[in-house]
Amino acid sequence: MLPALDPSSIVQSDYQDYLAALKQSSFSGDIEFSYASRLAVSTDNSIYQQLPQAVVLPKSIEDLSIIGQLANQFESVKFSARGGGTGTNGQSLTSGIIVDVSRHMNQVLEVNVEEKWARVQAGVVKDQLNDVLKPLGFFFAPDLSTSNRATVGGMINTDASGQGSLVYGKTSDHVLGLTSVLADGTILDTQPQDIESAKTLAQESTVKGKLTKQLLDTCLGKRQQIIDKFPRLNRFLTGYDLENTLNDDLSTLDISRVITGSEGSLAFVAEAKLNITPIATFKALVNVKYDSFESALRHAPSMVAANATSVETVDSNVLNLAKQDIIWHSVKDLITEVEGKTVLGLNMVEYNSNDQADIEQKIAALSQSLTDAGDIGVIGFQVTYDKSDIAKIYAMRKKSVGLLGKTKGLKKPLAFVEDTAVPPENLADFIMEFRALLDGYDLKYGMFGHVDAGVLHVRPALDMCDPEQEKMIPQISEKVVELVAKYGGLMWGEHGKGYRSEYTPQFFGEELYTELRKIKSVFDPFNKMNPGKVCTPLESTEQLVKVSDKKRGEYDRQIPIEIRSSFEAAMSCNGNGLCFNYDTSSPMCPSFKVTGDRRHSPKGRAGIVREWLRLLAERNIDIHELEHNEDPPTWFERFRNTTDKNIKEDFSHEVLEVMEGCLACKACSSQCPVSVDVPSFRSRFLSIYHQRYMRPIKDHLVGNIEKMAPLMAKVPTLVNFFLKQNWLNTAIRKTVGYVDTPILSEPTLDKRLSNKAVEQFNLSALKTMSPAEIAKKVCIVQDPFTSYYDADVIESLVKLISKLGYEPILLPFMPNGKPQHVKGFLKEFANTAKNAADLLNQLAELNLPMLGVDPSMVLCYRDEYTKILGKERGNFNVQLVHEWLRELDLPKVNSSVTSHTEYALFGHCSEKTALPTSEKEWQNIFQQVGLGLTSIPVGCCGMAGTFGHEASHLEESKGLYQLSWEQAVKQLAPEQILATGYSCRSQVARFENVKPKHPLQVLAEHF
């Protein structure tokens, strides 16, 4: 039996006292110290793992100040600020308290277009800011691949930059002012000040006076040493930016500049005033294809010289991984194959201008030079001026790191030497030597990056569960440090130092490193702010963090290898954070979007399950034995476990909480670059958890819905009469925890079809038919939701099939099992799937087209059936309606009833993510028959099967609906709205009292 699992680490007593005091204070934010909450922020995108004591989530500057003020009484309490948690080198990891500003401090406060600035809270996500600025014709220029989840606070503290940095610079170039909070709670406002007033201020014994004095002493006093020390690169040295704290003619001093890039080691940044840039009117992107990656690297500088705004590159490994990803469908026409050649390197060359003639002339010159290029390895190029196409190419490029994580096998590409910067003219030679170094270790890797700035991202693939391979990390790091020095470059081009801080003394040299420590001393004398990162205060004996510090692999390797491979979905999460995508029209990840709680994300769930597996391994529990337990605990034992007050501390309860928050929408299984499929391990967890603990009644109701619905549909009027009674609904809510129980269709499907030309299913008769007879038939595979609650949709499908000249056959209803899978009734699901697959395989042998209507049910036949049945699943294929229609030569709709309505399609999120072309295909079908259909970009509707009917999730379900659906639905006339998912149609019906149609119904009406 699953044992009760004690979380292995309790919060230290000094931190417990601090947190208790914080709770008593006027702090208005959240304070979290459950093991699951701490685990959710114990990793970032790096190889490191560090469990914090707690997570506090302030709501205001005052909250940040209270955090600091109270800490004055608790010497040992330390902090690390955190935004999106996308650092690649453990920058935000700490054994102290995580101060997460992303949940509550995430507002764009003010935009001043005339003066070209915006004022934002530190937790604002970069794309969120740009979405506010776009309608005003502006953008926040520094770019980074994680722009849909990294925060402005994180960008400032790593001095982030990326594509376009040659023209647009780094984050620090756009910071006009900061409001920060020091370790002792002091609120500090900083902006550039003229040098004379700075000198006057430096006389004062105020905090700001002391800071100013130290910065003048260091930055002015050691100016020449600073200039001599660091290479003249676009990616100048960060943390702390001694050179640019003063401007070029030494007339101003800017304290903000030293905070920028300091990795949270000086202060919490609360608010920022940022420079905003007008969006260029015209853009063009040239995708240049090469016969080798080296050719791409060697050619890049000449394009920079030809005034390109940016030149980005990817190698063939990354390209090939992108080709296998969901993202490829959006770019494949923009990067076509070259006949007879293989594209082994790609440069993406962008030109921006406000003058169309100017950009066209530049493109013409580049095109000519590419055509005449001779033997430099260019094998083709494509130009696009379309801004949305350009955005698609960059989305592919931005996904590169994540895609690398998809590399097959135990060795996964890792960040530890991943953002070196060398002068661009040295890049090709540097990379050739870098490759030789990695080849010497027999390591695979993928490469991509900003060739224009000499920054290349290189992630060697290692298995961190193998201690021998882990030893290579410091060895390779050392050699790369030497290599960048040889080529006049830097170890950290844009991602910052984190655990590589041990190299700071080496890069700064003793004299300047001492200056860094003096600066740290005046900001943070007691080393409370992200201790160990960048440097330590001058008087401190505490150590810097090290490359060899504790890594995630040390925990992962405690899980037996067969369990690791069986739970690969949870193990392979590399923390790149794509599942934190802020965009409300993206399907990923609804539970995180609506809660803002990192536990409730694919990353959070994967990390928490890994720890659950580790704790089980620590107790020598074989999880496979638990899963196949033929003698599970009795009802009485489960009752006793459930009611036993002494084992409330079981960590499995925390795992349950995060699993129950998941909508099982499966967006993660296709949107996550490494396919972290939460529903797959969620159902396995639920199945094991409920061997020990009783299930709530609602689980049984959902798990048995496919048995109950056909029975209830025999007396729909009676059932509906009761379901419409308020007293019964209240009772259901209180006892079962269910709300807004759906009403059965009346008339029932049987009645609706009784006088229609729909053939009764007769397998023996079908088996005797000729191929010509079979070719006329189309089988409808029923699902419980559409057949019993949306019967008019099936009625329309029958009509549509007939009108198109085919003979519909309605298969008798047979359970699909999806609800059992969602609730973790895995044994029952296996039986249901076996029965359904047996029949469907027999029909497949007859070559009968089989159509299903509801996307999540049809997709279950494809994915969950394959996982549970393996080879026994057979080869049957149940098609969605559009997959059948797209193959037909469809007639135009009846011109006398041709509608002038422009229909609006709201796709089901499981369908959109698993079948990314589905919306486009519906549009093509409508266009073919002469109807207009626009696809509406929305995220999850919030219903997701039965999730939205559970009382405990009602608020989240409503919240999700309001995030993207409500506004879009309200802008349309009811008859325009079409939705492919049963859940989505019922969600709109319950909030708007209007039930959208399925697109097939419109076709059935118009033919």
Ligand SMILES: Cc1cc2nc3c(=O)[nH]c(=O)nc-3n(C[C@H](O)[C@H](O)[C@H](O)COP(=O)(O)OP(=O)(O)OC[C@H]3O[C@@H](n4cnc5c(N)ncnc54)[C@H](O)[C@@H]3O)c2cc1C
């Ligand atoms: C797939 C991938 C691609 C990436 N591509 C790029 C890229 O193109 N360019 C680039 O520059 N970086 C890139 N990065 C690195 C990372 O996204 C950036 O460093 C980003 O700026 C971090 O922002 P964040 O909000 O996630 O910060 P976090 O990771 O949460 O924190 C980063 C650092 O900033 C500090 N910090 C965060 N918020 C505050 C605050 N309010 N006050 C004080 N300190 C704070 C933290 O303590 C930490 O030291 C990439 C990372 C990944 C995973």
Ligand code: SF4
């Ligand atoms: S779940 Fe996927 S998208 Fe989210 S952090 Fe992990 S690997 Fe990245």
Ligand code: SF4
């Ligand atoms: S299934 Fe949906 S809700 Fe659950 S983790 Fe994946 S994306 Fe999030």
